[in-house]
Amino acid sequence: MKVFLDANVIISVLNKEYPLFPISSRVLSLADRREVQLYTSPICLAIAFYFSEKKSGAEIAKLKIEMLSKKISMTTVDQAVSNQALSNRQVQDFEDGLEYYSALGSDCELIVTEDSDGFYYSQIPMMGCEKFLEEYIF
Template structure:
């Protein structure tokens, strides 16, 4: 299973932003242990770096991004995704359109994001971190 991880999940993990960090980190660690493939784009890493650098400085931000990137497939987010996002009249947020088309092209089964409503146009499953855990993690039904 390929899971697309949106920038807000990555930011929560890199910056240890509670309470989301607890669930976001569990999604990444459990999915990796299950040999699911984690997918994101260079755009998501750029967004994550921006917020990590503001909080931790350049050196630590780069180290954290490099460590995290080892566990991800970096999906293409090039001219095809730009054209699709620009042409789709149902998409209001261009950046979300880029992420969506990159996820679809990479063959992802779902998108994990805290902004589920931003992907109202999605034809693939869109879940919050806790929603993903409730659906896929064996003990997820116990989460509040």
């Protein structure tokens, strides 16, 4: 199963943000399972780096992103993805649109996010970390 992780999930792990951290870290630990392929976009990594840098400093934030990049596959954000996000009138948040269309472009079957309102137009399922673990893992 190909699962796209939104920036808010990654940020919660990198910054150990409670109460989500114990659940979101379990989601990220699935990167070691063969039946689950975790994806994110370079934009999500940039957003996560920004928030991690604010909390831990640039050097530690970079190390965290490097470790994460070894475990998670990257989607592509290119002109086609940009055009899709811009042409869909339902997309209110351009960044969410980029994430959505990059996930679709990588054939992701699910989006894990703590901001499901941002993807209300999604044609693929989306859910929070806890629901994802309950429905697909446990």
